[in-house]
Amino acid sequence: MCSHRHRHRLGHRQRQKVRRRGGSKQHKQRHQDVLAAVQGPHVDVEALQRLAFEKGGFLTATVRKVAWCRLLGVNPGATATFPDCLDNTYSKQIKLDVDRSLWQYTSDSEREAMRQRLSKIINALMTKYPDLHYYQGLHDVVAVPLIELDNDDATFNIMCRLCRCHLKAFMGSDLSTVTPVMHLTLVLIQQRDIPLFRFLSNAQIGGEFTISWVVTWFSHVLNHHQDRCRVFDACLASHPYFVVYLAAAIVLSQSEQLQALECDFASVYQHLTKLGPLDWEAVLADAKSLEDEIAPARLLRLCDKAEFRRMLRTSDVDARYRALLAEARTRNTAAVDTFDDIRVSSGYYLSLRHLAAFTGAVTLIVARQKTCQQPPPPPPPTRDLMRFQDVARELGEDEDTKRERLVKTTTSCFQSTVKDADTAEYCAAIALEVLLERIALMLDGEEDVGDGDDAGDDRVVRDDGEVAGNEDQAHVPLEARSTAEMITAAEEGAYLLSSDRAEQLAQSVVEETLLDAGFDAQASFAVATAFEASSIVQQAARLLVMAYAQHLRHPVFKQGQPCYVYQFEHEEYFPGHVMDVLGDDKYRVQLDGFHTVVR
């Protein structure tokens, strides 16, 4: 009895102790978790990302220094190399903005000292990256790590990464790369809350109200430094578009209040830009689950066509972020400049988009032809092929390097959905074979345009699914076509491929196209590549093999090669290996242990 009471008292005392020291214990634990994540041979970026969304995020300046730096692939102890001369085209603007900031420092001398440091770091950034442009609000961003870490070197190193990745879209020469990012907030709202979306549309609210949120990661509108740091924890640990999810989560949390307002621009704008105190932990969690539900890649696919086109201008965000994460994982202790060397060639992207343009256009032509009952299907739009080839040439590499790179890229495309690396590489090789074959034929002038339709080789497909002839451009020499035109075509195709409608169309016609049209080579190729783009890669791989065989009309398989065989009775494809090449397009194929002969 006595001992029980004693134990009870002790327990009570311990609980009190825990409660009293609750904050610091939590801090200590978070510190240990962060250290555990960064101390292995590789930085556990995923763990850091998870910790950023735990209650309070990284909690203290000490933890933040390690976590923020490591999330960006920066060594927390690294010194920074500041440019010798800090003069740049934005020095005056920077002075104007810095001189109106850091009011939280009540002592004039302290504020002045901080302003000088802030100014030095921003000017150093703008001098180091003359291709980037300063925007009002960047000074709010830089102030957050500067105040929190109280370390110019770490702040500069962190900002170097952010300017090249997360904030890059905001640092163009104008707002053309910012506007589409702001618009994404509305796309998300449309997905989650249609009445609210309609209400905002009726009030003529566009994405403009989010600009100070998005470009400053809320640091411009938040009054407390700790709140700014909390938001930075989450943003630094996330995809560059996370801030858009955060903006959407905030607006969604205000749905009722907003819809109770008078439906006019000023009232709604006022409410949105003058939000009262928010429960940031809740909003961050909402934003995170919104991002989990609608990943950035999917978000882009939800944009309408015009917005999608604009989004493509910021399309290297993904590549940059992936590169940044890769470097963060390697626990790189080298100078921070390595990441800056990443060159995301626009030509490279363009070539991928042209592949998309080509396949997208063909798919819809096929679909259109099927619904109109107008056999035979027209050939693929030659113009797009030529453009693709032209872009490939722009890469300025010799054939082998170019090919190697294309195979590598295409493989990685396939790999995103096919887990097995060998299969992916195989699919990629076949896809490219077909493509390059067609390019070669075309260059040799041997391309048979099939039905002889004047517009047949130069059709463009509009978003309404109509096929429009574009005769006047059909025979314009390659050199005469502008890059802008090429980009437009690429964007068109990329959009077509990204829209759910194109996917549906492709799916709806695949069976008939293949079976009714007697495995027409072009049609199957088109549909197959369209499937590739719509992520049904396994299917695409099978169809590509079939199409390839049809197209070339000569043995395509070597002994021992894997292949797929279509079984009419089962209406399904089965994997197998080529046992013998019998000639005359016949093969002996080992199929699930059976031997069979197929054409």
Add this chain to the structure above:
Amino acid sequence: MATRKKVLLKVIILGDSGVGKTSLMNQYVNRKFSNQYKATIGADFLTKEVTVDDRLVTMQIWDTAGQERFQSLGVAFYRGADCCVLVFDVTVPRSFESLEAWRDEFLIQASPRDPEHFPFVVLGNKVDLKDNRAITENRAKSWCDEKGNIPYFETSAKEATKVETAFLTIARAALQQEKDEDIYHDFKDAVNLDDVPDKKQDGCGC
């Protein structure tokens, strides 16, 4: 028929970064001046009820970001403006030279029905900094005269010099513009014109 309805006057303040747009708005609406303003990102507005020539009107005053890159946001904010206030800093010549560009850009983006007669008011701010003055009153006035007799005021948001007077003129100009629009609308309703005059005929700044 539209004379006694509640009148809302939309006013846009434009000008280079740091000329005092936010300060002027706050001085007028809240009668306060603070050194502790921060850069404006995007746009913000305040409203003030005021009596102009015996009529009670609500002024909705929009304060905008001064950095040139934010200009393209204008379309959203300039819509339906009744008057545009162009501000420069009398101690910074560049801010005076930019007035023309701000005016042109406004006309392009707001595309008012009658750009020739759309009301502007120019404010030369920071006249309290007498020692640093770089733009004389005469120079500013002659530019305003050239541009179709734009009213000009020399203000100091810090010392509240001429702010009230300037905004009264702004309110009058906006009210006049609002009335003209009403007349236009009444006329349009009555006659049902199909042929809307080309809004952009004077708007090309290429």
